[in-house]
Amino acid sequence: MQASSKQLYQYPLHLIFHPFDGYWELKYERNQRNSLLIAFMILVLLVITKILHAQYSGFLINLSNPKYLNSLLEMLYVIIPVLFWCVANWSLTTLMDGEGKFSEIFMSTCFALVPLLLIHFPWIWLSLVISAQETAFYYFSNALAVVWTVYLLFVGNMTVHQYTPAKTVLTMLLTLVAMAFMAFLCLLFFSLVQQIVSFVVTIYQELVLRG
């Protein structure tokens, strides 16, 4: 099945409104390569949205200092949580009899992020023409997007791993805990590497100054 350009946007839109059907199709019926392509595109678009949001959204809702805006960091703020979620979820579900492969977990996660993309992107421009009272709409729709995304994640997890609803909720909570662990380990690792680097640099300097 070749991916026509129409399919690229039709399928994710279909999925977010009919998640049970959509995720079932994702796991069993659709071309994996196409879906993976769409997933990556969603991620890229989300990164772009995030950067544009930090730079161009309206003054009333934009609380970030433009002086410290760093597109690379903004990129990491999107990619790292998604990656952590997928890795943590995969590690857990392999132990908990999940049927999902890593690629399926990744795809289902990315597809669940579509509401964030759909709602945040127009708000970059809408936020330029709202007043302080109307920021309530902004915060409401933001909350809506998050709730929708969490619901999609839930359905996605359930379908991909073939879990019961209760087990899905448990897995998702445990995934969050695992993510915290991973973050801790990463920080520990990097701070140790930094210390080693600074140690080596110090020795080098000592040698150079003595020699």
Add this chain to the structure above:
Amino acid sequence: MRRSTWKKRKSIIMGMICLLLFVQEAPYVSADGKTDAYHYSFWGDAVPSPAAYEATTIITGKKLNITPMKEPSDMHVTANQHVFVLDSGNGRIIEMDRNFKLVRMIDSFEQEGKEDHFKNPQGLYVTEKGHLLVADSDNHRVVHLDEQGKLVKIVSEPKSDLLKADFQFKPMRVVMDKGERIYVMAEGVFDGFMEFSADGTFSSFIGANRVQVDPVEYLWKRFATREQRSQMVMFTPTEFTNLDMDEEGFIYATSGDRGKDPVKKLNAQGTDILRREGYQTPQGDLLYTQEAGPSRLIDVDVGDSDMYSVLDSSKGRIFTYNGDGYLLHIYGGIGNRLGQFNTPVALERAGDRMLVLDKALGEITVFQTTEYGRTLHEAVRSYYNGDEDQSSVLFAQAAEMNANLEYAYAGIGKALLRQKEYAESAKYFKRSMEPKGYSKAFLLYRKELMREHFSWMMSGIFLAVAAIVTVIIVRRQKRRTTNAGIK
């Protein structure tokens, strides 16, 4: 084979190095050698600013033709700009006129026919009538003298159920309100200021600082045994370091440690009513090193139009805020140059001038406002008095001299808003980081724009909808005909 693994490893190492580089660099602090004046921006960064005050002279005992001052600890300036200095080490009060010429010295007073002296007095207050109040610390009393220097009354060891039996009254600072009630800040008192009624009897405490509990410490305390707990430090509220009274009788107080709010404005009930609408709450320096610690505010002086200044003893800087809590300017410092201090202890405003008393050097540094300082003060004053046109002109001037003064742009924005220049006004409010004002101006601008362009926008939308509907109908029709054709 070996080569390829090395290549792999190399790319991994490169990736790691790249990740290391993402660690954010420390924010820089601007400090050019030329000027000490700086300001804090909306984002809390230190930004350069022109000086609002410059030091002009230093007043010492020698200049007044008297013996040098020894550890002076407090100072007061009256409405007619007479300066009273409490020369603690010599146990005397020095009065100067507005040109810093000696008027008189009070080193004793008559009590029941006998001459009495001060012993290490720490606090001085001069009322509107010219009455003097001295916190005579080592004599454990507050002495109230009239304008001639004759004794009115002495407030000594208060008796009350609120006080412990072994309570030692050691007054450090004192003020008096219009109703002749006396407020005393005493050493070792954590319950706030001691309030004495007009006849000198102790009535109550007002305005105690709340206890600040460190959650970690609290957790440890919960796990500790009774014996361990008794060894630990008690949670005690922070002591006040100084107080001043404004024209309306509100007490401004500073506390030394950085609690939640080191500056307070207390009403008669002792509740804090200081406005904190500024970009940051009034607290002295925002940026400080771990070793130096936060600002230690030890004096406060209230000027006109609700402007007040606080003195930071750790860095020797003076921070001035307006009534809403916006930072106006910073000056002073610890050092050996004119305009810097060794151990600043007291701060007083005398008209356009600002006086800072140095305890160790026994001298008063006199600061005079610069053009910039005068403009800014005048702008705040006009705004306080409701003259918004005048204030916006002055704010524009101040902003011209200091583009980093975000606060001034709001003043311009307000004036433009009333002149119905909504778009411009919104721009200035945005520059001032003032969401409320911006929103107001923007809403009016949007309404104006909509009214202007409503007709063609509405017809445009109508036409677009009509076009879409036609296209859909036509398509459907077509499909039906082709389907019919197939059938």
